[in-house]
Amino acid sequence: MQRLFVGALVRAIGLSLLIAASASDTASAAQGEGSVAERIYAAAPPRLLQIRTLVADAGRQTSNGSGFLVSADGLAITNYHVVSQAALEPDTYRLEYTAADGGQGKVTLLRVDLPNDLALVRIDKKGVPFFAFNQAALEDKLAKGERLYSMGNPLDLGFTIIEGTYNGLTDHTYTDRIHFSGALNPGMSGGPAVTADGNVIGVNVATRRGGQLISFLVPARFAADLLQRASEDARSSDVKPSDIKSDVGRQLVAWRSGLYKSLGEADFRSDALGPYRVPAAQARWFNCWASTNAVDTPKPRASVNSTECSSDTSVFVASDLNIGAININHSLVKTVDLNQFQFATYLVRISQPRLSVGGPFKKWYTPERCHEDFVQAGAAPQHPPLHVVWCAQAYRQFEGLYDVSLIAVTQDQSLEALVSRLNMQAVGYDDAVALGKRFLEAVQVAK
Template identity: 30%
Template structure:
């Protein structure tokens, strides 16, 4: 027969349990730091993004003799992608990377509470690697605050939240390693990035980089998948500009500054009195352009743009794409031994200048004919003349974009105007061929 527990024994057990619970809560409160607070505050607004797309399978398998003779249609295989995003508006507005959703036929968003919603693309831009999505919900969704990146300090603590390799709600932390970072990878120039040592892996793309107040100060992008201690994020100030453009127009409107820039050779830098290893020189300013109105002159050295250094002419061109029409930016130029800050406000590219752009850069005059652009004239000595283009040739595509009407032709050229070359699909009679022209 068991000995009954005394009243004092019961009280002792209760007291020990109460003390243990109180101690655990006190210990948890002691361990609660700023990173824990950021995660608890913002993680409900971080989402997992899954995509579906179809691509031609490289493996057709065995085909029947009839299929061999007539040519079997390409087999399609369904591909899946993954990434992250962050809700920045309770009405269901989500920011992510363009490369996360590019080519997707379906986009699924999984919220922190486990709900899965279908997302629509409001707009996306490959040049800035940003996309804006929209999901519908009967109740307001948890949203993070889009902060500012202009006051970031090297060494300050940051937190990244996302779904690397499909592992949702993964948290990493580190510091801001650098700002205004420009580098080249995979044949592309990436500019104006926040660099951090917080781990950012495939699947983190599109997720938020946060400061200790829980504000989104960047959108993570996994550029170097094998990097150790090197992560990058698109700064919040740039995100806000592009997000506003995508929300209002569905795309980033081509903007016009009116500056032609070239790299600084050591000899040219000495002639201009510029003793730094960065910068680009203004080779031409288009009359009446925003640059002209801002007071920029030929021979000015472009030193800084939007608060960070300009490394070379390509860096200037690439970074200028991050400022849509009406989004002003400060430009520091060096002239006659001194520096001055000029405020430049890009505007939409004037349509009347498209014809001049086509004629001056390519040597072509075109008009729409039968779903393509027909070459009406070729300027002698131009790049088009050198490759053998002739009046009557049809231009069907520009940089793999269909140009069935003047508007699409203009848009394709505007998108390519900062590039060094342009790819044309030309039809002459029954034959089609590609030509690449310097641009």
């Protein structure tokens, strides 16, 4: 008994020493990390900015974000969404900055990169220190797990630095974004994220609500490209506000063209859903899920089993306009206790168009126009007869762009049907027609 007690005592002492050593190592590591963050932040104030959008006549801020200097002559990077009001309505809004070292002054918007949510601005300072870009980041050679330090002014509380982890580029996105495990908050948008050497790896852009420490950065190479293009263009120093607004429209049209070309090249995959085969997205930037009403209470009078694929392709244009999403939805609907008339009425109700109408959207969209008809997309019996509804609305400020909704309901059975939807935002009309035709042709009866 005594030996057991002595042995337990020895083990306890050893465990205590091990815990103490581990705590000491942890404290040393924390101290080392702290010194890195302290060193990075100590050098940041002259180079780190808060960028505010003000109502020109009132002289009061309506929004704010962050930014950082990238040249000695006052060029700085921020997010497009931080300066979007001034870009789209330059007569109503103006920009100002406050540096982390207390400096203040005017901000001039020079260029935007709409798809990557970036903007290049100039402040009224010369001979200033600035951030450099991390070369490994420009070459996509960073290793997952590397420690990062993000800076900005969250919630207008003052400049701060946040530690986090580099997790590479996110999956299932059309536009490259870095997954950053760190606590980005509103107001930090446009600030720099740097490695231990103090050089920029990315630009703060977004966080995932409902998650824990899931944030996103624009890769540094896009900011470096924007800076390079401006340095090669002699007109950058003589840009007019109207030029910026026109460029937003041009970039949106060009981005849309690339998006739908990529979607066309990926084509549709044919999936089984009950007695039908349905078109499904193959592009890597779609996320797909399934749902059912089988567990609903009270018990539904018609069963609905659905699949939905949504693209991660949204582009911020204005605070009330995010566009570019593509959605594909299929629902296999079967009667439980509905007669034919009731079932037909139910199908009409769940197959209505879902375009944005009225309210604030009148500012951006023309009224929707819809056309419906009965269509045979191919030879029977492989291709069932379809009741098709096509709705479109144009963008008022961006010529040649439309939101289109295509709904198809099979007509080959009286108490069972497939309801298929293809929703496209910011699409050219010809692209929408071509993609819609292929979509309808891909709705088939399984052999």
